[in-house]
Amino acid sequence: MSLLEITSIVKKFGGLTALNNVSLHIEEGEIVSLIGPNGAGKTTLFNILTGINEIMHGEIIFEGKAIQNKPPQDIVKLGISRTFQNIRLFQNMRVVENVLIGTHINTEYNFFDALFRTKKHRQQEILKAETAIRLLKAIGLEHRMHDYASDLSYGEQRKVEIARALATGCKLILLDEPAAGMNQQESANLLMFIRELRDNGYTVFLIEHDMNVIMNISDRIYVLDYGVMIAEGKPEEIANNPEVIKAYLGGVIEDAVS
Amino acid sequence: MKNTNQVIDNFFADISNSIRKNRIIFSVALLTVVAFIPALGLPSYILRIGVMIMIYAILALGLNIPTGYTGQVSIGHAGFFSIGAYTSAILVTQAGWSMLPAMVAAAAIAGIFGFLLGLPTLRVSGTYLSICTLGFAEIVRMAVLNWDTLTNGPMGIKNIPYPTVFGVEMTLRNYGAYYMILVMLVMTSVFVHLIINSKIGRAFRSIKEDELASMMMGVFTMKYKILSFVLSAIISGMAGAFYAHFMRYIDPNSFTFDTSILILSIVILGGMGTMRGMFLGAIILVSFPEALRFLEQYRFVFYGLVLVIMMRYRPQGLLGWRSKSPYEFPKGVDPDKIARGFNNSSSQNKMI
Ligand SMILES: Nc1ncnc2c1ncn2[C@@H]1O[C@H](COP(=O)(O)OP(=O)(O)OP(=O)(O)O)[C@@H](O)[C@H]1O
Numbered sequence: 001m002s003l004l005e006i007t008s009i010v011k012k013f014g015g016l017t018a019l020n021n022v023s024l025h026i027e028e029g030e031i032v033s034l035i036g037p038n039g040a041g042k043t044t045l046f047n048i049l050t051g052i053n054e055i056m057h058g059e060i061i062f063e064g065k066a067i068q069n070k071p072p073q074d075i076v077k078l079g080i081s082r083t084f085q086n087i088r089l090f091q092n093m094r095v096v097e098n099v100l101i102g103t104h105i106n107t108e109y110n111f112f113d114a115l116f117r118t119k120k121h122r123q124q125e126i127l128k129a130e131t132a133i134r135l136l137k138a139i140g141l142e143h144r145m146h147d148y149a150s151d152l153s154y155g156e157q158r159k160v161e162i163a164r165a166l167a168t169g170c171k172l173i174l175l176d177e178p179a180a181g182m183n184q185q186e187s188a189n190l191l192m193f194i195r196e197l198r199d200n201g202y203t204v205f206l207i208e209h210d211m212n213v214i215m216n217i218s219d220r221i222y223v224l225d226y227g228v229m230i231a232e233g234k235p236e237e238i239a240n241n242p243e244v245i246k247a248y249l250g251g252v253i254e255d256a257v258s
Numbered sequence: 259m260k261n262t263n264q265v266i267d268n269f270f271a272d273i274s275n276s277i278r279k280n281r282i283i284f285s286v287a288l289l290t291v292v293a294f295i296p297a298l299g300l301p302s303y304i305l306r307i308g309v310m311i312m313i314y315a316i317l318a319l320g321l322n323i324p325t326g327y328t329g330q331v332s333i334g335h336a337g338f339f340s341i342g343a344y345t346s347a348i349l350v351t352q353a354g355w356s357m358l359p360a361m362v363a364a365a366a367i368a369g370i371f372g373f374l375l376g377l378p379t380l381r382v383s384g385t386y387l388s389i390c391t392l393g394f395a396e397i398v399r400m401a402v403l404n405w406d407t408l409t410n411g412p413m414g415i416k417n418i419p420y421p422t423v424f425g426v427e428m429t430l431r432n433y434g435a436y437y438m439i440l441v442m443l444v445m446t447s448v449f450v451h452l453i454i455n456s457k458i459g460r461a462f463r464s465i466k467e468d469e470l471a472s473m474m475m476g477v478f479t480m481k482y483k484i485l486s487f488v489l490s491a492i493i494s495g496m497a498g499a500f501y502a503h504f505m506r507y508i509d510p511n512s513f514t515f516d517t518s519i520l521i522l523s524i525v526i527l528g529g530m531g532t533m534r535g536m537f538l539g540a541i542i543l544v545s546f547p548e549a550l551r552f553l554e555q556y557r558f559v560f561y562g563l564v565l566v567i568m569m570r571y572r573p574q575g576l577l578g579w580r581s582k583s584p585y586e587f588p589k590g591v592d593p594d595k596i597a598r599g600f601n602n603s604s605s606q607n608k609m610i
C-alpha cells in the first residue's frame with residue numbers, strides 16, 4: 001500500500017481547471033518531485049493535500065485513510081506537513097518559537113496546566129524546547145534560534161519553515177520550492193539535508209524549479225502541465241521523455257544530468 | 259523617524275534586558291513603591307486617579323489578549339466592562355449578594371458574552387470583525403438603556419455599596435479600594451503572563467502573525483480566537499464589577515464608544531502585545547486629561563490624535579520594541595548544550 005494515493009482529483013477555480021484528473025502515488029521513504037511550468041497547478045495540489053483547497057472530484061488516501069477535504073488541522077495530525085512557496089513564517093516571533101509552533105499539536109497540556117504551571121506543563125515545555133533546538137541544529141540554524149524570523153536571510157527562512165514543518169512530527173513533508181532564493185552552497189546543503197530526512201524515515205514530496213536539485217535528488221518525478229499529469233518516472237526517464245521536453249524543459253535537463 | 263525609533267529601542271532594550279534579568283527584584287521594588295503611594299497622604303482625588311489608572315490597566319491587559327497578541331482588533335470592549343459593572347451592581351443591590359461572589363458572577367457572565375462575540379471571528383476578520391465588536395457594545399448599551407426593570411434605564415443604578423471584602427468596606431479613605439484594585443491588577447498581570455508564556459500564548463501570537471500558516475501547523479485557530487475573547491471578557495467584566503462599586507453609580511453613559519476607544523488607545527499607545535505597555539499607556543491616557551483639565555471635552559480628539567500620530571511614527575507603540583535578550587527557555591533547558599551535543603554524524607540524524 002502506498003503512503004499517499006491520489007486518484008483522479010479535479011480542481012476548478014471558476015472557469016479555470018487547475019487540476020484535471022490528476023493521479024499519483026508516493027511510497028514510504030521516497031523522494032518524489034513535482035515539476036511543471038508556472039501555473040501548472042503544483043502549489044494547488046499541495047493546497048489540496050493540506051486541506052486549504054477543496055476538491056469536487058477524486059480521492060486522496062493517506063495511510064489507508066481518505067483525507068480529501070478534511071480540515072488542515074486534521075491532516076497535520078495525521079502526518080502531512082508542508083512549507084510554503086512564499087515564505088509564511090511568523091516573522092515577529094523568534095526562530096525557535098516558530099519551530100515550537102510546529103510542536104503545538106504534540107504539546108500535551110491544557111489551559112489549566114499552563115495557568116498553574118503543573119509538572120506536565122514544565123515537562124512538556126522542556127521536551128518541546130529540546131526538540132525545537134535539535135531540529136534547528138539538524139538543519140544548521142542553531143546559531144539563529146534566538147533571532148526574530150524576519151532577521152534571517154531568505155535561504156535561512158526556508159530552512160526554518162522546514163524545521164517548523166518537521167516539528168509537527170509528520171511522516172510526509174511537502175516542500176514547495178525549498179531551494180528558491182538559496183545560493184549554490186545553501187542549496188547543496190539543502191540537498192544533503194533532504195537526503196538525510198529520507199534516510200531517517202521521512203517521505204519527501206517536493207516542488208522545485210531548479211533542475212540540478214530535481215535530477216540529483218528525486219527517486220521519481222511527476223510532470224504537471226496545465227493541470228494535466230503528462231509524465232511520471234525516474235529522473236533519466238523524465239529527462240529523455242520527448243513529451244516533457246516538448247512541453248516544458250527544452251535542453252535544460254540533459255545539462256543537469258550529464 | 260526610523261532612526262529615532264531605533265535609538266529609542268536600543269536604549270530601552272538595554273534597560274529592559276537588565277530588568278528582565280532581575281525581574282522578581284524589579285517587580286517587588288516597583289510594587290513596594292506603588293503600595294506606599296497612599297502613605298504619602300496625597301489628596302483623595304489623586305488616589306482616585308491612581309485607582310482609575312489601575313482599572314484601565316486591567317482593561318488594557320484584557321483587550322491586549324485578542325487585539326495585541328491574537329490580532330483581533332476590538333472596538334467594543336466597553337460592552338464587557340458594562341456587562342461586568344451591571345451584573346455586579348444588580349446582584350448586590352437587587353439580589354443582596356455580597357461583592358466578591360457578585361464579581362465572580364460578573365466575570366463569568368462577561369465571559370459568556372466574550373464567547374458569543376468570539377463566534378463571529380469564525381466568519382469575519384479584520385475590519386469586519388471590528389465592526390462586529392462595535393455593534394456588540396452598542397447592543398449592550400441599548401439593552402442597558404431600555405431594560406428598565408433590571409438596569410433602571412437611563413437613570414442608572416445609584417447607591418451601589420462600596421466594594422467589600424469579608425465585610426470590610428474598601429473605600430478611598432481607608433485606602434482599601436486602592437489596595438484592592440492593586441491586588442486585582444497584580445493578579446491579572448500574573449494571569450496574563452502565565453497564559454501568554456505558554457503554548458496558548460504562542461498559538462495566539464502565531465494567529466496574529468499568519469493565521470493560515472498557524473492553521474497549517476495544526477493550531478485550531480478558531481478555538482484560540484474565541485478563547486482570546488473569552489479571557490479578555492472575563493478580565494474586563496471583573497474590572498467592570500470593581501468599577502461599579504468604586505464609583506457607586508453607573509449609567510449607560512459610563513460605557514460608551516469613548517470608553518472602548520480609550521481602552522484601545524492604551525493598548526496601541528503602550529505597545530500591542532506587550533504587558534509593560536499597558537501600564538504606561540494607562541498612566542498616560544488616564545492621567546493626562548486629568549492633568550490637563552481644559553482638554554477634558556476634547557478628550558476624544560486627543561485620543562484620536564494620539565492614535566494617528568502613533569500609527570504614523572511608532573506603530574509598535576511607545577514600549578513596543580523587540581527584546582534583544584536571548585529567548586528564555588524553560589528552566590532545565592540549556593540550549594547551547596543541546597546545540598553542541600550533536601555533531602554532524604549519525605547521532606544527530608536520530609534527532610530529525
Ligand atoms: N485560490 C485560487 N483562486 C483562483 N485561481 C487560483 C487559485 N489558486 C491558484 N489559482 C490558479 O490556478 C493555477 C495553478 O496555480 P498554482 O499556484 O497551483 O501553480 P504552480 O504550478 O504552483 O505555479 P508556480 O510554479 O508559479 O508556483 C494558476 O492559473 C493560478 O492562477
Ligand SMILES: [Mg+2]
Pocket residue numbers: 042043044085
Ligand atoms: Mg507554486
